[in-house]
Amino acid sequence: MGLTVALDAMGGDFGPQVTVPAAVQALLHSPELKLILFGDISAITTQLTLLNKLNHPRLSIVHCDNVIANETRPSQALRHSKGSSMRMALEAVAVGDADACVSAGNTGALMALSRYVLKQLPGVERPALISEIPNRNANHTWLLDLGANVSCDADTLFQFAVMGSVVAEQTLGTSPRVALLNIGEEAIKGNDLVKRCAEMLAESPDINYIGYIEGHQLYSDKADVIVCDGFVGNVSLKTSEGVANLFIDCIKRNIGRNPFKRLIAKWLFRELFNSLQQLNPDQYNGASLLGLRGIVVKSHGSADTTALENAISQAVYEIKRQIPMKISDRLEEVLLERHY
Amino acid sequence: MGLTVALDAMGGDFGPQVTVPAAVQALLHSPELKLILFGDISAITTQLTLLNKLNHPRLSIVHCDNVIANETRPSQALRHSKGSSMRMALEAVAVGDADACVSAGNTGALMALSRYVLKQLPGVERPALISEIPNRNANHTWLLDLGANVSCDADTLFQFAVMGSVVAEQTLGTSPRVALLNIGEEAIKGNDLVKRCAEMLAESPDINYIGYIEGHQLYSDKADVIVCDGFVGNVSLKTSEGVANLFIDCIKRNIGRNPFKRLIAKWLFRELFNSLQQLNPDQYNGASLLGLRGIVVKSHGSADTTALENAISQAVYEIKRQIPMKISDRLEEVLLERHY
Structure with a gap:
């Protein structure tokens, strides 16, 4: 299995300025990773020269x-x-030169x-953007759709x-608890969209549907997967x-520039700062577009080097788990069940 | 002008257990307020007896x-x-025995x-639930619709x-900055609903429409009034x-039961705790139903005595400002302008 990411x-x-140092870091941290950088060759080589990594054996450049x-x-x-860097990176995935595409x-x-170049998986009406969100118990929770x-x-x-x-399921190893985001927990609450979808989920034996959850429960570890439309998400x-x-x-x-207050705050609230960090978009960076014939990871536009490296790691994770194929198989099973 | 609230x-x-002490506190704090309590007379008098306020001259009880x-x-x-307490409280407003209704x-x-008993103001298609939300600069921001x-x-x-x-406008004294909640700031972003509404707002000379804002700007003091549908809100x-x-x-x-840590945390983060308090629903308690021929304030179901008293104060504020009449006048102006 290849592990080549088109960036x-x-x-x-x-x-x-951010993508190149992130690429170099990612290569350092995953010895099996190969990266193809798509973009202006002079801007990229300038950055690589600064980092003294002009001839990295696992990094290549395609000028756009x-x-x-x-x-x-x-x-x-x-x-x-x-000829744009984004499109050429996607095309590298489409023709098999790369196994995933990452773009900020x-x-x-x-x-x-992505839809135009990679096409959707059979049976997928619309791709969705998914990301992990923080969780009170430091477990995993996924939220989708985030705006696709x-x-x-x-x-x-x-x-x-x-x-x-x-x-x-790939991360948890068990059947994830799936919930719909709604404005009340009772069956009578919500708009027609969630009510109809709730019926479909309740009837589906392949999905561990646990019902509605509300906004204040997003981070409460009540559900593993929380589903909503892209506007709401x-x-x-x-x-x-x-x-x-x-x-x-x-x-x-509160702390201002007072170094003593800073020190005390750090001692007192290490965990709080970690939580705030978790809710920082740069930390949960790497939202994936699901439902395509290929892996596409969207990084925040404002991502720094570490955050963009996280997005690359996310792509590697999905390559290893063969997420698109698994989605395709599951959808086929579920849709067959619904129709027969 | 009367200042009678039906609770x-x-x-x-x-x-x-909560409504009666809240009523007694509200009477103590506003000497012009009269309250009519709707509900089970024995449960209410039990609470009044506990508080030694059985014969308060500005408090009456209507058994339901x-x-x-x-x-x-x-x-x-x-x-x-x-014959329910909620309906009878609303009917008291409809017949003029009270000037506002408060219910948790x-x-x-x-x-x-409310719609059935009080009816909508002329021209109002649907009442909306509005509330103040906290604001980075400790100014006022209103969000609607919150779920009506x-x-x-x-x-x-x-x-x-x-x-x-x-x-x-009643609070600010100037023309409030009105924004639509959307998933991007650019004109091309969003669903058809917000795009169509944006056009209408941009054309309306009576509204100081400033464009779209995104979820992360809700508390940023960029807008005074933020508008969205009830599901999203x-x-x-x-x-x-x-x-x-x-x-x-x-x-x-982090702090646990350590009293020393508690003390330091309070000293260091007074403002932070205030912010957390502000985001506590009990503090911004008192969402108003707008668009009716009468004042209706909805309190959180879980409100404590102080929070419910806040909701009563909110009703008093709206009575003094004659909010329904002002809405009716403004809507008439705006709709006339749109049609001619």
Whole structure:
């Protein structure tokens, strides 16, 4: 099994300044990994020279003339994407030169191009963006969709549950508890979308569906996989970041530049700071696009070197677990069951 | 102007054990307030006797035989609500015996009964639930809808913006900055609902519309009024509670029962604790149902005495500002402008 990751070296707010050091770190930490960097060769080599890693045996560069800007609409990105670092990285996966693609570029463009270049798995209506979120008991929880689909129907939401379940099962080793995010726990609560999807999940023997959970239970370890549409998931995740930032601000204001207060705060609240770190998007970096014929990991645009390395590790993890194939197999089983 | 509040004394998780002491406190703190308690007379008098306030000159009791249970569906509540404490409190507002109703009971039932008993203001399609949320700079921010409407159209969302703007203006004294909650700041982002509503808001000269904001900006003081549908608003608010609870848990685990650590933590993080308190639903208690021909304030079911007193204060505030009349006037202006 190959372990080659195609990295869009131009993506994100900082481009090669972050992607290249992240690539070098990732190679250092995984001896079996190979990386192909897609982007402006002079910008990439400048960074590699600075790091004294110009001739790394497991790193190659493919020059690309174009970059898809952060403000480009997905439809525009599709039309004018030829030769762009993002598209060429995806094409490397499509033709088998790489086993996964990682990009910190424009999310909408990445989703549109991924669908166009890699295509969906059979039976998948829409790919979904999934990520791990922190958890009160330091266990794993996955939330999807995080914004790939601003409006969904019940079938799509059901597929998200199946795909999320497959991903979680790979880590947990048991059948994950799947819940729908809703505005109440009782069956009567919610909109038509969640109610219809709840019925489908309750009928499906392959999914360990545990019912609705509410926003305040996201981090409570009540469910392993939490399913919602992309609008709700995106708002919910970003709201969490907003609250975490509110606290970080508060702490900073309280401690100020006083080194004594800093020391005491660190002693007293090591665990609190870890939690705040966990809710920092850079830490849970590496949201995966599920449902495609290939592995695509989206990094935060603002990711730093460590965060982008996390996204690369996420891609390696998915390559090793053959996530797309497992999703495809499971969907086939579930859909067969639903129809016969 | 009267200042009479009808209190559903049976609502909430604790009923008269919380509502009666809250009523007594509210009377103590506002010398102009009169309260009518609706509920089981023996349960209410038991509590009043404990507090030695059996014959308070500004407190009266109306006995009700029924209570609407928390798990009752809105449709069921409507059919079987006669003689219930919630309905009788609302009827007191409808006939002019009280100027506002406060209940910590079943939210769905309260909304359904409010619409049935009080009716909507002319031109209002659907009432919305609004509440203040904390803010980085300790200013005011309002979020609506918090769950009254699980699905909305653009006209409804537009009306929420108008109603929220009226409420905020009463406190701020200036034209409030109104934003739509979305999954991106750029005009191309979001679902059809927010895009259509954004167009309507941008065209409206009466609303100081500032564009989209994202979940992480909810508490950032970028907008005074943040508008979204009830599903998104509810998930977002509850997610915030979830994150706050995650931190509170962490702090508790860190400090444990060590009194020395407690003392230092209080000294170091007074402001942080205040923020956590602010995100505690009991503190921002008192969500108002806007768009009705009367004032209805919904308290959290789990509210304690102080929190329920906050909800009563919120009702008093709205009576003094004549919020329903001001909403009605503003809506008439805005709708006239849109149609001519």
